[in-house]
Structure formats: structure tokens, C-alpha cells
Amino acid sequence: MKKTILLFVLLALVYCTQNPLFLNETYTTGLINIGKASDIFYWHFESRRNSTADPLVVWLTGGPGCSFELALFLENGPFTVNDNQTLDNNPYSWNTQANLVFVDQPVGTGFSKAANDELVRNEDEVAEDFYAFLLGFLQQNPQYIGKPLFLTGESYAGHFIPAIGAELVKQKNPKINLQGLVIGNGWVTPKLQNPAYGTYAYQNKLISGLQYYTFTKPVLATCEALISINAPLSLTNAVCGLGYQSIVGFNQTPKFNVYDIRKQCLGSLCYNMTNLDNFLARDDVKSALGVSGRTWQECSDTVYVALSHDEIVNLANKVAYVLDSGVKVLVYSGDQDFQCNYLGSLAWVNEMEWTKQEEFKNAKFEEYIINGKSAGQIKSAGILQFFRVYQAGHQVPMDQPEVALAMINKFISN
Template sequence: MASSSSRFLKTSLSFMFFFLLFNNILPSFSFPTHPTTSDLSFSSTAEKLIRGLNLFPKDPINTLENDHLLVPGNIVEKKLTFPSLAVPGSSVEELGHHAGYYRLPRSKAARMFYFFFESRNRKDDPVVIWLTGGPGCSSELALFYENGPFQLTKNLSLVWNDYGWDKASNIIFVDQPTGTGFSYTSDESDIRHDEEGVSNDLYDFLQAFFKEHPRFTKNDFYITGESYAGHYIPALASRVHQGNKAKEGIHINLKGFAIGNGLTNPEIQYQAYTDYALDRGLIEKADYNSINKLLPACKHAIEACGTEGGETCLSSLYICNKIFNEIMSIAGDVNYYDIRKKCVGDLCYDFSEMEEFLNMKTVRDALGVGDLDFVSCSSTVYSAMMQDWMRNLEVGIPALLEDGMRVLVYAGEEDLICNWLGNSRWVQAMKWSGQKEFVASGTVPFLVDGAEAGTLKSHGPLAFLKVYEAGHMVPMDQPKAALAMLTNWMQGKLTMTKNGDNVSPK
């Protein structure tokens, strides 16, 4: 059996890929009782495996010297057509595809890279921003494998995604925090360490984006994402709402946010691991009883993180991940992003086509990124955010609900690492004026074209959806259901009766 420290790093790295979903990138080393960020160094074995996915290109983060690309606060954007996407009779203007850089004003030299795809149907569709987790993983993983306008084939060509979220929205994919994907800096002091820094950068970007695209300022706006974005999304929603109330700049027409298989309230979610694992047959009752002895220490450590912060938050991550590690030592080679599957090879998912595609000169020319390395997941960003990990981001959501924001929490039922049970529990435990009614509300089928695709519980502006036959990445595993979910939710029609009729939430 692996040592507890080895299993801790295995868990930490797996959450990093959260998140982006790469398994068995696992060095081993020893931890002190209270680990610090400096203890999270990578062994040569781990680095070799990570280099296979270009996760350490030349460096674990992009930094450039003498870069004069942008004036702080300005966007440089270009319309683009991917060279391998054949669209007979369509012009760049008709497609409405854009890529750009934004110089972050609250930084010394940070540039945020993004894609923007206008709706395939109506320009007055809502504007949606998608945030991938990690922390430190690129939005391009979602763009090409989940809910973007197109998908990659084995021969590195692009085909239209019939269930891309651009069929219901004008969608933005952002590489953030700084150092992720094609985002970069010439000063490593620009790396963010908490949700305040992350949400301020995203808010500044949105201000510049709507200034660049004034035709979309009146559209409804929604924040979406998955995994560690369970932290990013509530923080950004609160920041946008605060900015609107203070009349800081352009009013952003925020209507709600959706969190998919996220990490939002660690105290409740870590406590749910053993229940989920026992229910799904990953552990036996004796294992359950034994592992549950770790729960009180985890709860105490997270409480300390919430009150004291700093190194106590690193300690709580180490203490609580023992729960997950013990489950995985028993479950073996199960893919903890989708327990229906085994983890095959060094990586549980193969995203190598994306790496190859983004390294093509024609693609780089189209994007305007030059020779900049693409960083799928940045270890530097990940390490910098570790004291943020065990923070409870649920605490800001009730105020948003009270002000009428729509909140959707959804989860694929086959994911262990951010499982539906833990997400359901924190949603039900959340204290707001409609809590009793939400808890008492019945669960109804979520129907897609007459077929049951999940179960839904809702009251007022709050909804929780468990999606059948989906793992950590719901839009990849159940693309049709994910698009139906997004469309109905934004239209206020996600609630369904047992007869399959859409009704607006009351």
C-alpha cells in the first residue's frame, strides 16, 4: 500500500487536473505534519509524466521579457477562422469567432487570453462565460472536448459540435488565472493566490470585454464552469454584483451562475466521500467505519482554515485528503472522474490532440499567440492557490439568491472526486430564506426529448440537478442533456413536472 504522503500528492495532483482530469501523475515524497507550499515540489518521475502533456513546457508558467503588446486595461482582439474548420459559404464576420488578449490593470504585466464565440442562432442570446478549474487549467480543454462550438478529430481537423453552448449563448472561454493556457506575464509577482485577486481580474476583463463589444451589454449574462471553478464562480458573481451596486463601470446584466461538479464547500463535501464510496461499492462497510474516524480531524482543520487562514489551510488540505487517499487505496485503478471506467495508462483521459492542434503554426497564427507555449495546467498557478483550496465559497451565495440571482448546481452521478452527493448536501444545508422550501421540495425527472436524463430539485432561484451517466465533465459525457440544461435554465424553465412539462420557477 502506498504511503500516506504519496497518496496525498496523488490526490493533490488529481484535483489539479480536476480537474483536468489526468490520473497517476504521481511522485512520492514525505510531508511534515504541517506542510507548506515549498513542500509541494515535483519529483523527476512526476515531471517527466507531466511533460508528456506539455504541463511543464519550458517552465511551469509562461513569462516573457520586454513585452509591449498592450496598454494596461486594453483589449487586443482579432476575428479568426481556424484553418482546419471547413464552413462553406460562411465568412469570418458571419461566424463571429474572436480571440484576444487583455492587459490586466491590477498587475505589473499580466495578459489574459480568451476566446469569444457569438451565438450560432441569435445575437441577443445571453452572454455566458466559462471557467475551467484546476486551479490553473486552460479553458481550451472545455472548448475542444466539452461545450465549445466544435470538436477535434483524430486527424486534428475540427467538426461542428451539435451541442455546443454557442447554440444557446454568446460564449467566452477564458484562460485564467494568469499563467494558464495562453495567458502569461513578464513578472511572476502577478500570480494570484486567492479569490479576491482572481475575481478582480475577471471583473476587469468583463468591463473591457463589454466596452469592446457594446452590442452585448444589454444581453443577459451568466457565469458557468466546473471543478475548482466551484470557487471561482461564486467569487466572480459576488464581485460583479458588488460592481453593479456600486455603479463602478459598465453595468453587467448578471442573471445567475451555474457550477458543475464543483468544489464549493469543502467541509461538507469531504464528509460525503465515504458515503458516496460505500453506496457505489468502492469500499466495504468495515472500510467505511475505519475511514470515518478521519472525519472529525478534517472538520476541525477546515474550521481552523476558515478562522485563521494561512498555513492552517495547507494543513487542512493535507489532513482531509487522507480521506480520499484511503478510499482510492482500496478502490485501486478506478477512474475517480468517472467510476464506470478504469484508469488506463499514465493518463486517464487523452487530450493529446488538443496539444498537437494548438502547436500547429497555422493555428498559432490564427490566434495571434506567436511562439508562446501553451500550458494545459500550470503547477505554478496550482501551488499559488493552495491556501485558497479549503475556503468555503458557499458563504457568499445566499446574498445573491436573496437578490434574485438564479443558481444552478449540477453534477454527473459517476464522478467521485466532486461527487453529486457532497454537492447536494451543501446546497441543502445552505441557509437562505427559501431553504426550508427547497429541502421540502420534491425531486422530479429531468427530461430531454421525453427521456429521463437526471433528477431535479428546485425552489425559487435555486436548482440542483443530478445528471445520469455522466462523470466529472457533464458536457463531454452528456452533451445533449447539458445543452438542454443550459437552455432551459437560462429561460427560467428548468423546473419540470412529473409529466415532463416545463414550468417557470416560482
């Protein structure tokens, strides 16, 4: 049954402000009510170049249930957090040539809140909630009505972005001018991306050939088969998890950083988030953001569990639908990431059924040159591009900020 969404929007417009705490970056924040007792928090930054002329770029973090603040402060937002709880300017922020909006979604993520009966359970509900959020955002920020819109994000946003993009295309709302989707190291087609764990691990010497051929590859092939026949989720998860753990180990801490195989795993997300955790716990910070009394968390287990049946769903058909409607798509993937590695990403993009599938599969890779150096390889057909980013992990804007900024600016300006 389609979930009923009640949208309540503040009648007053939201005005941009500046605050020395946030290095006088021009920004707004807001809460858009979704349903009876839930809301979605956003943080919007005006373009550093020309807010009137530049497009609107929306960023979604994955998880599911992980907060956008992780990306904002560690990847492509205007700041980074120092040990002494001050901020430094990020010259490679994605609001260099775009109006940038970070969104804590689904409901219950980050500073957003959710009633238990309003947690999303599938991507249709994710898309419905986001459409309601976007209408509320545009009411609070009417300067962006009809402005070229690009949806971007990484990791489990590979599920969110296709679903939301397809919903926006379907709605045909003249206020929403969707121009492109950008999926970074995304989890899109589990049937194809699970087997890639073994291939990637073997090619990068994370496991031996003996282990790959005698155990990991057969187990992951069984995982693929179980997904294909829609086997019971408990069985599928057990088998797929066994193949994955045969590579990363069976301890709570993986043998290596699954988001960057060159590094060790430190902490629950394999990176030290102490500075960010402490900064977002400060009362003055929460007051400035308009979320006083709320508690921030990196990732919500509640949101994750609510979407547990969603993980093995294939979202490539939604990407194809968006492409065939005329909306361009960029898929990029850092080649040092294990979690959503580039081999799995390339597999789902190649196998996606759309009008130019064969042309894309047969397209040749070309070097992607930035400032006279090769930053990776790219291939394309029509309005679809796939970009393998050299020497970058799961968080490409963190590992290769100059490359990521050049990539997004080129995509949104074409």
C-alpha cells in the first residue's frame, strides 16, 4: 500500500545567513516535516561563484542511515574539523560552482527524526519521502524552483538516487528540473556486485589464488544464484556474508580498511570520527544549525534495520528508466575501494538494459586528464559515463578532492 505522506512546510521563507563559527560561508538549514511525527534535516550552501546562475546539487550519503555530515566535513563540503574543534576551509568544496544541499535522509538519519511507524522500508517509500522533502525545500528556498538539479551521492545512495530520480521523472513537476544523476562507488545491483568481491580481492592480492578458486568464488557464485531466484533473505544473507567475510575476516574489525585497501581499519566506519562527533555534539553548533535538543549519530542502526530487506534489490532498472527519459548519468568509482569496488560497478553499468547498452559495453576507455595528469579512465555512450578514479577509495572527494571537483563541475556545466 502506498504510504500516505503529510507535508507541512513553514510559511515563512528561509533566509541565508553567515556565521563565524562556519567561516562565514553563506548557508541555510531547515527541517521539512514528513508524515505526522518525522522530518528531514538539510544544510544548504550558496555557490561561492554565482548563486543566481549556478545549478542546484543535492548530496545523499549511504548506509543506509548514515548522515550527510560525514561527507560534508570529510569529503566535499566547505569545511574540515581540526583537533581543537575549529574549522578549516575546503578549497575543493562542491559549492565552488554550485548551490549545494546536503540531506539527512531517510527519516531518522543524522539530525532528522522518525516515528517508528514512519521509518521507510523500501525504495518506493524513500522516493516518496524525498519528493515531499524537495517540495518543502523549494517552498522554503523558492529561488531554486526550476533551477537545473543534480542528485549526487555515494555508497548505499546507489539505491537512493535511482529510486528518487525515477520518482522525479515520473512526477513531471515543472518546479523540479532534474538534469543528472551522479552515483559514486554505489551499491546498485547486488547480484553482480557480490561476486566482484572475490574477483577484486584476488586481483589485488587480498586473498590467495587457492582461497579464491576453492572457496570464495564458489560461495559468491552461490550468493549470486540465490539472489537470482529470490531465495529467503536469511539464506541469501548467510551465504553472501560468508563469501564477504572469507575475504575481510570474521572478526568485528576487518583485516583491512574495506573503504580503502591501502589503509588499516580504525573505528566502526574504519576512520577516526572523534573530531566530528565532538563538534556536532556542541550546543552552540546545534543551536546555529537549528537542531537544539537533538542528538547526532554517524549512522542509525534503526534506519538500517528498517531497510534490511532492501539491500539485495536491483536498482539498475531505475537508472535505465532515468536515462531513457533523457536525464544524464555519471557513475564514478575509486579503484582502491573494496566495499563497492569498481569491478562490481562496471559490471552493473555494462549489464544495465537501456537503449544504448551495446554501444556502452563496446565503448573503449580513455584517459581522464586533469591538469595535465591522468586521473583515471572514462568511457561513455550517449548520456551515460563511467569513470574509474585512480588512487581513490570509497570516498573519492576525500582521497582525490581536486579530481572530484573537476569531475562534478564538468558534469553539471555540460
